[in-house]
Amino acid sequence: MPGQLITYRECIKQAIREALQADERVFIMGEDVGRYGGAFAVSKNLLQEFGPERIMDTPLSEAGFVGAGIGAALGGMRPIVEVMTVNFSLLALDQIANNAATLLHMSGGQFNVPLVIRMSSGVGRQLAAQHSHSWEPLFAHLPGLRILSVGTHEDARYMLAPALADPDPVIIFEYTSMLNLEKELPDSAESIEISKAKVRRAGKDISIITYGTGVYKALEAATELAAAGIDAEVVDLRVLRPLDEETIVASVAKTNRAFLVEDASRSVSVSSEVSARIMERCFYDLDAPVQRLCGAEVPIPYPKHLEDASVPQPAQIVTAIKTLLQHA
Amino acid sequence: MEQQEQQSINPPLGNEQAKKLLYQMLLIRKFEEKSAEMYTQEKIRGFLHLYVGEEAVAVGVMQALRPEDNVLCTYREHGHALVRGLKPGVIMAEMYGRQEGCSRGRGGSMHLFDAKTKFYGGNAIVAGHLAMAVGMALADKKMKRDQLTCCFFGEGAMAEGAFHEAMNLAALWQVPVLFLCENNLYAMGTALRYTHAQTNLELKGAAFGIDSSTVDGMDLLAVIKAANTAVAAIRKTGKPHFLVCNTYRFRAHSMFDAELYRDKSEVEEWKKRDPIPGYFNYLLQQQILTDVDFKKIEGQVELEVKQAVDFAETCSLEPVEELTKYTYSEKQD
Structure with missing residues (x-):
């Protein structure tokens, strides 16, 4: 439907609905996904459409139902496990790190785990320290997992299908702050490769490399920079593990400058890793040191002005890049 | 129907069946003793947890299962793997870290896996596999397959939150799981009375509305009966069952354990209830087997264990180039 606006929430919902229609083995389970309609109304009315066998409400039992998802995947199902928010995911970290991520390798290739875990993530709704985590780097640290970050409506709509087709465990980070955001969806879906980063805007002067909520911020900043005569390329990492190094390298080799943006706090972040890879592969292509704009190294505070100050904002990206390119 | 069920609960203990059960218990015992020996020779490294003393549990429970059932175990699982049908040589090769091992040598003692026998580990985070079993x-249940999942764990696991979550989910969803607690009285080195406020472990099943039972895990025939009863109920109802087998580990927790936490006299007392002589004496009394039979079986077992070691000695190391293989599935074209 070209030209029609759609919310990020509706994109996710359509993706789930389509997956349930496409494959009888697919079911969704998680806290409040059924009768409540999803904590963020993502799965609203799906219970009525697909019934309680396919839309399973679970108790508050993250370790239990993530573990059960792993077991169901081993048993031939294709579960979508919704961890209501990333903030509760550590309760299931043992299941994710010790079972989902290890079983295939540890069993010598015998048991793969075709599981998709979705979690709503990020900063921006004044939920204070315990409900505002950006833990992508934490999960991206674990070999055996594929970590996806849904930074656009297109990915919200089309990433789930390839994730379900993946024979291995996939964790999808969605962003609560973007749920109501309306955008146009590309009229025809190109097939999404969940092994590839994506250049969201081509440019020649600098590569803004980001993911998640950083993508639209970077695009907004790029528009403003264009007005100032700076042609920025925006690279959406999308896949935080295994990282698509080639797309990063190709972009930096072209623009000779890299500016990394993410909400997660700076130390030991995804951008730490991207920066290191750029040093390893593109050192002689660089005209300037790699720079980063990341989350502040604090527990995220409740008041709006402090919350905003905790994560990168488009204006900061613009200022920093102008400074980097000596346009200031 | 009733009669059939009765029969499956108390199988006629014929000569062949008796020999098989005795063979399995002896195989575990001698395989474990050989493993300890190979450990001291540094052929086996890492953690090694032996099942000596607890043989009646694995043997008694496993005979109640069908090939299509799923089995999940703890890191003290050599015995279960042997009885489930993994070849002793393949298990020994695994502990040698050789690619002919059941997990390509990548798991070692604690991570025996075998797709053919639906043996899902070898899980070494206590209680981490219970939710997977569910x-x-x-x-x-969703695929309407008539099979159950048997999940072994120790009483130590029952203090973990993961146990409670798994029990609740299994009961809530009414799924066919046999929760099989091997209560060997020690969570590593801490006794049951120091880890559980309620030491009658089977009572915990009631909190979830799960039918529960308890049995003397040193008595093979009692375990068989309890396991058959539990399994028959699960197959009939599709609901979970919780069975506690009270048993005892004669050897240390692992090869690093100096056993400071229990008296030798306690171990000696329990050894009087050794399930192997206990079962064999019964067979003698019932005139089902003779001393000659025992010697013959023992000889076969010793040969099989020797052959397992011989096999492992001939096995090869996985090439280092394959280190990262299977971190992710290979592309399916």
């Missing part, structure tokens, strides 16, 4: 049973 999920496997859930998949069976």
